[in-house]
Amino acid sequence: MIYAPIGKCCIYHRGADEYMRNLRNKWQDLECRKSDTEARMKHNYFQERHQSKKLKVGSKMLERMNAEIQAIEREAGEGKCFSRAHVGKLAFKKIGEMEELYQRGVFIDSLVVDPPVSHGEILSTPILIGESTAERVKEKIWACLLDDDDVRKIGVYGMGDLKEVEHERERAAKLKAKLEDKKKYVLILDDMWEAFPLEKLGIPEPISSNRCKLVLTTRLLDVCLGMSYLKVIVEEVLERCAQLPLAIVTIAASFKCLIHDFEWRDALEDLKTSVKGSNNIEAEVFKILEFSYERLKVGELQQCLLHCALYPEDFMIKKRELIEHLIDEGIIERRNSRKAEFDRGYSMLNKLENACLLEGGIDEDDEEKFVKMHDLVRDMVLRVASPQFKVEGHLGLEDFSDEGKWGEDLVRASLMYNNISRIPPNASPMCPKLSTLLLQGNRSLKDVPDSLFEHLHGLNVLDLSNTSIEYLPNSVSNLENLTTLRLGGCVFLKRVPSLAKLTKLRKLDLERTEIMEVPDGLEMLVNLRYLDLNVEKLKIMPPEILPKLSHLQYLVVHGLFTLVTMKGEEVASLKNLKTFGGLFSDMYEFSTYMRSLEKGRLASYKIQVGKPLYI
Numbered sequence: 001m002i003y004a005p006i007g008k009c010c011i012y013h014r015g016a017d018e019y020m021r022n023l024r025n026k027w028q029d030l031e032c033r034k035s036d037t038e039a040r041m042k043h044n045y046f047q048e049r050h051q052s053k054k055l056k057v058g059s060k061m062l063e064r065m066n067a068e069i070q071a072i073e074r075e076a077g078e079g080k081c082f083s084r085a086h087v088g089k090l091a092f093k094k095i096g097e098m099e100e101l102y103q104r105g106v107f108i109d110s111l112v113v114d115p116p117v118s119h120g121e122i123l124s125t126p127i128l129i130g131e132s133t134a135e136r137v138k139e140k141i142w143a144c145l146l147d148d149d150d151v152r153k154i155g156v157y158g159m160g161d162l163k164e165v166e167h168e169r170e171r172a173a174k175l176k177a178k179l180e181d182k183k184k185y186v187l188i189l190d191d192m193w194e195a196f197p198l199e200k201l202g203i204p205e206p207i208s209s210n211r212c213k214l215v216l217t218t219r220l221l222d223v224c225l226g227m228s229y230l231k232v233i234v235e236e237v238l239e240r241c242a243q244l245p246l247a248i249v250t251i252a253a254s255f256k257c258l259i260h261d262f263e264w265r266d267a268l269e270d271l272k273t274s275v276k277g278s279n280n281i282e283a284e285v286f287k288i289l290e291f292s293y294e295r296l297k298v299g300e301l302q303q304c305l306l307h308c309a310l311y312p313e314d315f316m317i318k319k320r321e322l323i324e325h326l327i328d329e330g331i332i333e334r335r336n337s338r339k340a341e342f343d344r345g346y347s348m349l350n351k352l353e354n355a356c357l358l359e360g361g362i363d364e365d366d367e368e369k370f371v372k373m374h375d376l377v378r379d380m381v382l383r384v385a386s387p388q389f390k391v392e393g394h395l396g397l398e399d400f401s402d403e404g405k406w407g408e409d410l411v412r413a414s415l416m417y418n419n420i421s422r423i424p425p426n427a428s429p430m431c432p433k434l435s436t437l438l439l440q441g442n443r444s445l446k447d448v449p450d451s452l453f454e455h456l457h458g459l460n461v462l463d464l465s466n467t468s469i470e471y472l473p474n475s476v477s478n479l480e481n482l483t484t485l486r487l488g489g490c491v492f493l494k495r496v497p498s499l500a501k502l503t504k505l506r507k508l509d510l511e512r513t514e515i516m517e518v519p520d521g522l523e524m525l526v527n528l529r530y531l532d533l534n535v536e537k538l539k540i541m542p543p544e545i546l547p548k549l550s551h552l553q554y555l556v557v558h559g560l561f562t563l564v565t566m567k568g569e570e571v572a573s574l575k576n577l578k579t580f581g582g583l584f585s586d587m588y589e590f591s592t593y594m595r596s597l598e599k600g601r602l603a604s605y606k607i608q609v610g611k612p613l614y615i
Helices: 006-014 018-044 053-078 081-104 130-146 168-176 223-226 231-241 246-254 261-275 281-296 299-308 317-328 338-354 375-385 474-479 568-572 586-596
Strands: 153-159 187-191 212-218 357-362 371-374 390-391 413-414 435-440 462-464 484-485 507-509 530-532 552-554 580-583 604-609
Touching: 018 053, 018 081, 018 299, 053 081, 168 212, 168 231, 261 299, 281 375, 299 317, 317 338, 317 462, 317 484, 317 580, 338 371, 390 586, 568 580, 568 586, 586 604
Parallel strands: 153 212, 187 212, 390 413, 413 435, 435 462, 462 484, 484 507, 507 530, 530 552, 552 580, 580 604
Antiparallel strands: 357 371
């Protein structure tokens, strides 16, 4: 055995670490070059080119080096003093081999060659491998291809029983070079996962002049739908929309869930029927929008849209407020929690936005999300709702509407955000079916006569919020079907009559009023779910009331200067409570409540302990 000179051995020993670092760096560099070259080979530019022999030899050398470098790494990891020089020597030698690979130019862009030029041999039709179902599908495909000159494209989708075609890349390369020269051909694209523009791959669009036909097999129906077989129907739909953008967008949103051609044809027939007889553009657009409204089919979505029409024209309707009102109206069905009801509300509004029947946005002032209705959509909805709706919001009205205009079939009336200052003392609309009366935002309104509610016994929702009334008339006490009473923001309101008969009441909002005592009969409201007593001058919450309101989900007895303290045991008895705001007199009451509180029960809260702030 011949030994290396001692000096050289020392060099390997001292430089072992440096050699290993260089070895790893060069190895990583070669690996990156190899990966880059392979990636370029897979790119479309190289799909018709072959690897050179030099590249293949270099790849094999790299595989062998990988195994040898791993062996060197293992020996270096053992850390033996006498093997350190040996490791350095091996690493030095391996670095030299890698330098040789660099010099030979392995893994550079030029190491691809063009395949031999094809002489355009006739390609045999490949056999589609699969079960009997695939065979039957194949027979139908060929029948269409051979017998029907009007068929230009065929899409096949399913779970993959129509299997792969052998040598797909080779055939595709040959076909691509000859497609333009062929007078008649069939091109099969198998197992497609997404729609794509044919021209991107150099495939001519199948038309009658080039007599070419295209077959796609796919597991995804959407890929087939990416083809233009619905073009004729779409053009007719556009014609029915009179080229009006609002009509086109709305109809497109209505049609987008349709899949099969027969569904499109059926919807087109409905559209034709709906606009039949229209003799002007406005009437035709109304019919188109009404068609989109009717295709909502889900009753709660239609009711939601109807409720939005109660707001003034171009009004930015805050989503949270709107959903509150949809819950109050019973349009959103009762759920286990307010959060679940709000989730349902947001989902409904999202669907109406997607159907282009509502427009969404964010208020720049308070960054709250809102929806609004296009004027034509609103007019269409009100036309559908007539004569059950009376909507005169934000029109600057100063006097209460003439009773003669309040028909017996009236169901909802909205006079919100006007300048109404008085209601005649003897005003008494005869509207037995009226369920909703909205008078909020009439800041000048100071007095509501008893007579107003004498014949409104079917009333479910009464909104007098943000008015200047000082007293609520006694006749409200007899509205036994009332489920929602909104008086929030009535900053001059001092008295509310007895509510003992209103046992169906689910929501009572007295926020920012001037009341000093809770309304009489509050303990009788056993179905109450929402109680807002966020007032400044309330003096006391009588004992034994809260435990009787066992369905409460929302309770706020919390004002800036409030003196009302809560009993921990009473609040703890409200097992359905999700939102709570209130004041406990001391830590004992607070601890009593907290001990009984189940984890995760409260979704939101604002609790004070001790003396009220700012007293």
